[in-house]
Amino acid sequence: MNQVLITADRVIAGPSDEVTVGGAVLVEAGRVTAVGAAADLDAAVEARVPRLRCPGATVMPGMTDCHVHLAFDAGPDPVGAVAEADAGELSAAMAERAAQLLAAGVTTVRDLGDRDALTVALRASIDSGAVAGPRILAATAPLTSYGGHCGFLGGEVGTDEDIRARIARNAAMGADLIKVMASGGALTPGGPRMWEAQFTPGQLRLIVEEGGRHGLGVAAHAHGSQTIADCVAAGVRTIEHCSWRTAEGIVHDPAVIRRMAEDDVAVCRCVSGDWRLFLDQMGPERAKAMAEVILEMREAGVRFIAGTDAGVPGARFGDYVGMLEFFASLGFTRREILDMATVNAAHALGLADTGVLAPGKRADLIVVDGDPLTDLNVLRRIRHVFTAGRRAAGSDAPTHDGWHRRGGRPRRGRGGGRRRGIILGRG
Numbered sequence: 391m392n393q394v395l396i397t398a399d400r401v402i403a404g405p406s407d408e409v410t411v412g413g414a415v416l417v418e419a420g421r422v423t424a425v426g427a428a429a430d431l432d433a434a435v436e437a438r439v440p441r442l443r444c445p446g447a448t449v450m451p452g453m454t455d456c457h458v459h460l461a462f463d464a465g466p467d468p469v470g471a472v473a474e475a476d477a478g479e480l481s482a483a484m485a486e487r488a489a490q491l492l493a494a495g496v497t498t499v500r501d502l503g504d505r506d507a508l509t510v511a512l513r514a515s516i517d518s519g520a521v522a523g524p525r526i527l528a529a530t531a532p533l534t535s536y537g538g539h540c541g542f543l544g545g546e547v548g549t550d551e552d553i554r555a556r557i558a559r560n561a562a563m564g565a566d567l568i569k570v571m572a573s574g575g576a577l578t579p580g581g582p583r584m585w586e587a588q589f590t591p592g593q594l595r596l597i598v599e600e601g602g603r604h605g606l607g608v609a610a611h612a613h614g615s616q617t618i619a620d621c622v623a624a625g626v627r628t629i630e631h632c633s634w635r636t637a638e639g640i641v642h643d644p645a646v647i648r649r650m651a652e653d654d655v656a657v658c659r660c661v662s663g664d665w666r667l668f669l670d671q672m673g674p675e676r677a678k679a680m681a682e683v684i685l686e687m688r689e690a691g692v693r694f695i696a697g698t699d700a701g702v703p704g705a706r707f708g709d710y711v712g713m714l715e716f717f718a719s720l721g722f723t724r725r726e727i728l729d730m731a732t733v734n735a736a737h738a739l740g741l742a743d744t745g746v747l748a749p750g751k752r753a754d755l756i757v758v759d760g761d762p763l764t765d766l767n768v769l770r771r772i773r774h775v776f777t778a779g780r781r782a783a784g785s786d787a788p789t790h791d792g793w794h795r796r797g798g799r800p801r802r803g804r805g806g807g808r809r810r811g812i813i814l815g816r817g
Contacts, residue, residue: 396755397432404451415747418779454744458491460487462702469542477508497777498739500526509526538578572587577702586614594620622649661698663709694734
């Protein structure tokens with residue numbers, strides 16, 4: 391049958407202002423087939439369809455982490471951990487990190503730089519059901535200058551022909567998008583400084599054009615203020631970090647910000663759960679300037695999307711909500727924050743089949759204990775996770791939840807204990 395009716399105190403269908411109190415979601419064959427009042431759907435759906443009743447909970451779209459590095463271990467030496475790792479051991483570690491993200495309620499991730507296209511292989515394993523994990527969008531090797539930021543991942547290019555060849559190779563390996571290290575970064579010893587450009591404006595335009603020729607959008611790592619302007623002019627889809635750095639400090643351009651909003655260029659600030667320590671290290675003046683430019687972008691209508699940069703030093707894979715709390719500290723509303731993690735992220739990533747709960751969409755959803763519109767910490771209390779209709783192993787509910795069939799007793803497993811669930815959407 392591959393059906394289940396999930397009922398809860400509320401359903402946030404997405405965007406987050408669409409809330410059904412006493413709601414329900416009907417899932418069939420990996421898709422959402424109906425969303426509405428629990429009483430109405432309970433009466434309309436056949437009695438033989440299993441019910442997953444979740445009192446005190448909220449059903450909402452699964453969350454998206456728009457910036458992760460599954461090949462990195464979040465330790466102090468990610469370069470050594472990736473460059474020197476055995477491929478088999480690294481693949482196993484990446485699968486475990488993907489499982490951590492799924493357990494945190496993240497049903498889609500965009501991996502923005504790995505080694506040897508290992509995320510493509512992991513994506514295939516997850517899609518086949520061989521291993522559990524979130525949906526993966528893979529960038530494979532990011533384009534960077536020779537000796538540049540994250541060059542150890544294999545994406546170093548110099549000439550226009552190098553750029554064309556690297557993009558064609560990434561596409562052939564199964565990349566879902568192109569990642570370009572448009573500016574320097576802090577991760578790579580000896581590389582360009584964070585505000586220094588790694589590509590000319592003409593090369594950035596070429597990268598966007600070549601990516602488009604292969605049907606791939608471009609995500610640009612860009613810290614430098616001029617580099618951000620060049621990336622927006624080139625037509626990238628998302629700006630990663632977008633920290634507006636110069637040699638003198640944080641300097642932003644309101645005209646560039648307006649164009650970002652007009653051209654629908656989304657910003658992923660890449661904030662990990664240790665953001666308080668990061669702000670302390672920045673110092674009060676730079677932290678204040680950073681907050682002000684984020685709020686100015688928000689006021690101008692720039693679309694923000696949620697991403698943790700999980701895998702870089704200190705950015706743990708299981709602490710997704712810590713990143714959301716950073717935006718709450720700046721005054722973003724909970725509705726804005728939930729949309730960053732769901733519908734806005736799906737839009738920016740070009741995913742038309744997820745981010746909201748509506749008939750025909752993928753059944754990527756989570757059940758959380760409480761109401762995230764009143765307390766973001768609720769998002770740490772995951773009861774159930776579904777990806778394409780499959781219930782993730784280990785997302786069993788507390789004893790007051792359970793699978794029910796109308797008019798019948800709960801099923802029991804071989805050992806006499808109550809069965810807590812079924813796997814949906816197989817085959």
